[in-house]
Amino acid sequence: MLPAGCGRRLAAALAAALGGGAERRRELEQRAARSRALLRRTAGLCSVCPPRRDSQDDEEPKPEASSGDGHESRPSPKELEELELLNRALEKALKVRKSISKTSLEAQVAPAEKPADEGPAFENAQEQQVPVSVRDVPVTREVRAGSKKPASLKKPSPYQLRAPYRTDPDVKKPQRRAPARCVSQGPRTAGKSSSKGVASKQGRSHRPANSASDQGVCAATELQRAPGSSKSALKEQQSFSIRDSSGERNLVAAGRQLTDAGKKSCGSRGESGRKENPTAEGISGGSTSPQTVTVQQQGCQLKLPHPYRKAYSRNCRAWEKSRLCQTSADAAAARKRFTERIQTTFEFCSPTPALSPAEIEEELKVLQDVPSLLSQYVEAEPADHPTLQREYESLVTLEGLQTTVSQCLHKLQLLQAAVESQMRLHPDCAGDVGNCCPTCVPARGRACGSAGTLAVPLLWYSSFQELRDLFALKLQVSVLHQEIALQKLTMTELLPVLESKAYPEASAAQLYRAIYTQLCEGGERFPVLVRDELAD
């Protein structure tokens, strides 16, 4: 236990972070559900493939959402139960270890390497442990903390969460088969007129597979039939489907191993139905049954409703006009005159603070990432150089870096001076700024330029991988911000407790280890504490 009053802010901050995260997850889940529904319905229009995704998609989020999302800040009874079980398992393991270590010092089985790492249980066991000499403690033993929540045991990746559902489609398969005459359409790879058998297998084996091929399933075939698509787009789609066809063939092979007897029937059907058509550039219009309306045809026929379209194009035109609208020369001149005159009345004591707080913030943002880049460069320079040329290059690099460093430092000094004089001018304003000023507005209006400000804001990406990287990085930066904030808070709240020794003596080791883990290892690894007693 921590002394009274300690840690409460930290607990509150953690709870707040959890709440915020839960909200984000809910939002994301809503959007995902909407998108999935859209895809399903679009596909379902032609009674094509992924109807089986229905139930799975509905079921899938729940395990994720329910575990670890709740607002409860106390463990649920179920979790406590699991905790209890884990503790017991751990104690048993430690008993085993003790008995083994008694017999032979070197045969250190590592039973304690289960993800169960509950601090208290482990420590209890450890304290029971009678003098183990330092040498024997496997310093390399890493008790992986993983996540505190037992539910995380099933974590690895959410896509694998679908693995259990692999069996479900088998159950559902029978009734699906009948109406799904044209199921062949969707999951089929390019140009093959395979039957639904392949579809089912692909579906199942897709679950744990790469998402890239997963998405290829539904989109690939359809995309081939893009009637007015450009050549390049077509080629891209072709290569897309080629990739997927090979991927799927592998998956089918893998899936074959995984299916049980009951699926042999559909397996055989798949094999017979599947024509090896390696030339995947089939705009194989003929091979598909005529009654299937492809999603792509459907896709191209998708039209925005008329009222929206009208409003949208009018809106577009208005934006375009506004963007191109120039400030008239008279207006610009008068504006300039006004600004100059009014600025002559501005009070600035010397030294003149020429930078507004907004500009200072802008400059600081620029400098934010410089130190890390600088250290990267410095670390990249080797200590030894084989040739004189290399050495010279290194020297020149380091000199360049040094120049940059001194420039940055100089800039920082100026900024600091500017901040101080601004604060002196209007100290009361500074406090209110946080609430009122959006950080995204550039300090200098001309920085964006009126043409730029009113242009259509687009973020374009060219590949799926880029999109994924983008989102992953954004989340990572966000998480790092949070981690750093929590780290700082933890430092201010918990380190003084240890330093002032304001805790009950008995729990010293436990407390120390908990804090060490939290602060130095991000909660993932534990130090090993050994009692300093000599074996008698």
Added chain:
Amino acid sequence: TTHVLLPLQNSSSFFSRAYFYSSCWFFPSICGLSLCPLVVFFITVLTTLPGTELRLPDTQIRFVKSALWYHGYGRPELYRLPSDGSAGSRELLLAFSWLLHRISLLEQLLARNRVRTGDETSVCMCEDDLSQSEKGTTEIAPEYGPEDRVDVRYLQWLSGRLRFQWRSLHAQHQEQCKLLHKIHLLTTGCHVDQILGHFSVTEMDLIRQPENYKQLVQLLELETMQLEAFLEWKQREPVYWQWMVMTQMNFKGCSLLKSNKENLPCSLFFPPPPSIQVKTRAEDLQKEDFAATVRKIQEAVELKLLDLSNLCAPKKNKMHGLCRLVRSVSKEPAPAVSATEVIRELQMREASLQRELKQLREECRQRLDEIAEGLDGVICISP
């Protein structure tokens, strides 16, 4: 008396009060930004009938003063205005006009409040910075009373849950990508707007259920009206500024301080990438093509340090805020931010943050090592 004179007789003029009230220029429900209260405030002030007293809440005036200070407004008279807003509409008008010009207020408002019809994603992390800095200071009431004590294991448990949450979020984001990508692929070639090329999730949903999106259509129409009002304003702009100069600028005893406030001291800007001085040593001049080699090396180093000099140079056109995600394989849609750029910036930011975190942890390690020495009878072996 400091009431605002509206000299323009034309009843359809932008500045007639009727227009102000009837124009949906600053429609509050669309504006989600904090700049908007500023504008609403100014308009309230400007449209108050002369003679009536403005009773404004203290917070509003303080807000306005802060905002103006933040952007570098330096007229002392404004800051001396009483907090109840009972006087000073002329000063406020001056300040408003200055802000209009200084930060292109109207354009910014329009851009930031753009109706979202696509898969909008933010291209900067500014809001993230802001929310993080605020998080440390807000203290949420704890759930338990002052006598309760926090168990460190509880904290560990909470933080473990948080880590799990991060991972789940990652998975969710990746799935979102997958779905987005699918939809973009599926609808390529369908959009009327050639630049966009494909639908967004919103638009696809719109096709399915148009009745859910009536409000969106209305918002678009509203925005179109706002843009038309903006265009009208641009027409009348010369009149406004000339009027401001003529009637509002009779400052009594205006102190003619240095007039070049607009220019920043040059030293604050980085000069063009440092030209690396070639230091030659006398004995090395023996080599014939030494100079050529040196120059080559110099160029190579400049190239090597290009990332750094780009980072330090003031970025003129950094995109902020929300942008619509568009998939485009063949060509780059004209003025647009590319995901590659954003990714690169994010990578640099991530590296920076990782380094900061590592330093913090290192500091903790040192402090904890010291503490460990003070613990009796325990040896700590770090992982």
